[in-house]
Amino acid sequence: STYSGNPIATELACVLVEDVVESLRSETPINLRFTHSILPLVDYLGLYEGVPGAWWNEDMGLLNLSTVEPFTANVAFLLLRNRSSGEEMIKVFANEREMTLRGGGRTLSSLESLLNSCDREKLCNLD
Numbered sequence: 001s002t003y004s005g006n007p008i009a010t011e012l013a014c015v016l017v018e019d020v021v022e023s024l025r026s027e028t029p030i031n032l033r034f035t036h037s038i039l040p041l042v043d044y045l046g047l048y049e050g051v052p053g054a055w056w057n058e059d060m061g062l063l064n065l066s067t068v069e070p071f072t073a074n075v076a077f078l079l080l081r082n083r084s085s086g087e088e089m090i091k092v093f094a095n096e097r098e099m100t101l102r103g104g105g106r107t108l109s110s111l112e113s114l115l116n117s118c119d120r121e122k123l124c125n126l127d
Helices: 007-024 039-045 111-116 120-124
Strands: 075-081 088-094 097-099
Touching: 007 039, 007 075, 007 111, 007 120, 039 075, 088 111
Parallel strands: none
Antiparallel strands: 075 088, 088 097
C-alpha cells in the first residue's frame, strides 16, 4: 500500500472492482458511482505507484493528495475483448489519464489477473 490510510478500506476496494467489472460485462455497461474519496480504490489498483511526489511530499514529510485526488477526481474503466480469443483486457484512467496497474507495468492489463487479486477470505479475516 502506498497510501498509509486504513488498509482494510484499501483491500475492500477489490469488491468494488469486481462489481465494476460485472457491470462492464452486462448489457448496459455504463455505471456511475459517486463517493467522497477514491483513495482506497486508487491505492488498491496501484495507480500512482512509482510516480515521484504523487503520494508524499518528501521535503515536508506530508501526504500530497492533490495529485492523486484533486477536487474533481474520477476513475474510469474500459473493458476490451478480443473477438477471436475472447480474452478480456482492461484499461484504467484516473483523472482522464491512462494509468498503469500495480504489477502490470503497462496500461493494458489482463482482466483475470485483476479479478484474481481479490481474496475475499482474507478480507473477512482482516483486523
